[in-house]
Amino acid sequence: MSTPLPGFENIEGPGGTDGADRTGRADRTEGAEHGNGHGSRAPHASQGPRQPGAAAGAPRREIAPGAIHLPGWLPLARQRELVTACRGWAQGPAPIRHTKLPRGGVMSVQTVCIGWHWQPYSYTRTADDVNGARVAAFPDWMVELGRHALAAAYQDATAGHGYTPDTALINFYDGQAKLGMHQDKEERSPAPVVSLSIGDTCVFRFGNTETRTKPYTDVELASGDLFVFGGPSRFAYHGVTKVRPGTGDPACGLTSGRLNITMRVTGLDG
Ligand SMILES: O=C(O)CCC(=O)C(=O)O
Numbered sequence: 542m543s544t545p546l547p548g549f550e551n552i553e554g555p556g557g558t559d560g561a562d563r564t565g566r567a568d569r570t571e572g573a574e575h576g577n578g579h580g581s582r583a584p585h586a587s588q589g590p591r592q593p594g595a596a597a598g599a600p601r602r603e604i605a606p607g608a609i610h611l612p613g614w615l616p617l618a619r620q621r622e623l624v625t626a627c628r629g630w631a632q633g634p635a636p637i638r639h640t641k642l643p644r645g646g647v648m649s650v651q652t653v654c655i656g657w658h659w660q661p662y663s664y665t666r667t668a669d670d671v672n673g674a675r676v677a678a679f680p681d682w683m684v685e686l687g688r689h690a691l692a693a694a695y696q697d698a699t700a701g702h703g704y705t706p707d708t709a710l711i712n713f714y715d716g717q718a719k720l721g722m723h724q725d726k727e728e729r730s731p732a733p734v735v736s737l738s739i740g741d742t743c744v745f746r747f748g749n750t751e752t753r754t755k756p757y758t759d760v761e762l763a764s765g766d767l768f769v770f771g772g773p774s775r776f777a778y779h780g781v782t783k784v785r786p787g788t789g790d791p792a793c794g795l796t797s798g799r800l801n802i803t804m805r806v807t808g809l810d811g
């Protein structure tokens with residue numbers, strides 16, 4: 542069964558490391574991720590994200606049309622709340638695990654989903670490749686967070702209106718995990734993807750909609766960073782080429798590794 546989440550589940554422990562197997566470095570194009578989750582407690586909605594531009598450090602940057610990097614958007618306290626929520630989902634109803642790929646590979650990333658369960662290459666309500674359990678509900682507070690994220694990224698108070706993400710893939714990367722270039726394309730909606738990063742910095746490669754090769758831009762995603770891709774970039778290829786171990790601030794709630802949450806609108810009913 543699934544391996545525990547080194548460095549994540551046991552965040553009080555020694556700076557952990559490696560997860561079960563890192564044999565696979567999964568290409569999402571070829572593999573997937575998935576997960577499941579289970580009820581969690583909502584981070585306090587009272588503490589909103591920072592205003593655009595208020596983060597220390599790097600400025601907001603449009604990486605490609607519709608693809609925005611907003612560094613330091615999530616305050617540390619909010620990061621910790623998300624880590625706590627994700628830790629709960631990682632435990633069940635379907636535990637986080639390394640997704641198996643159709644051709645026998647295993648992803649190096651560990652994933653758990655909420656709302657809908659993703660496995661290569663479709664969404665279901667139950668985690669059929671894990672334990673068959675129905676995944677945790679997608680909480681209202683995360684819908685709100687997604688709406689705030691769009692408003693901040695697009696610098697438009699109305700940008701989040703009507704945005705109702707119904708699934709999130711929650712990925713945990715140890716120091717060796719990677720994610721191959723892929724498109725998020727199982728969704729039947731063109732609504733933007735909202736990505737939040739916590740813990741160690743990674744190199745996020747954001748490319749184009751035609752090919753998984755160049756042209757692309759490598760972006761350092763650090764703890765608290767928001768990345769949104771919508772509009773003409775919604776179906777661009779992207780991936781994680783490397784994690785930089787030891788770069789995260791333990792005050793974010795993770796002593797090692799990287800957590801990434803991507804919210805999406807599946808466009809599915811039922
Ligand atoms: O970890 C990341 O920053 C990207 C994750 C991703 O692309 C995905 O879950 O589809």
Ligand SMILES: [Fe+2]
Pocket residue numbers: 569723724725779
């Ligand atoms: Fe993706």
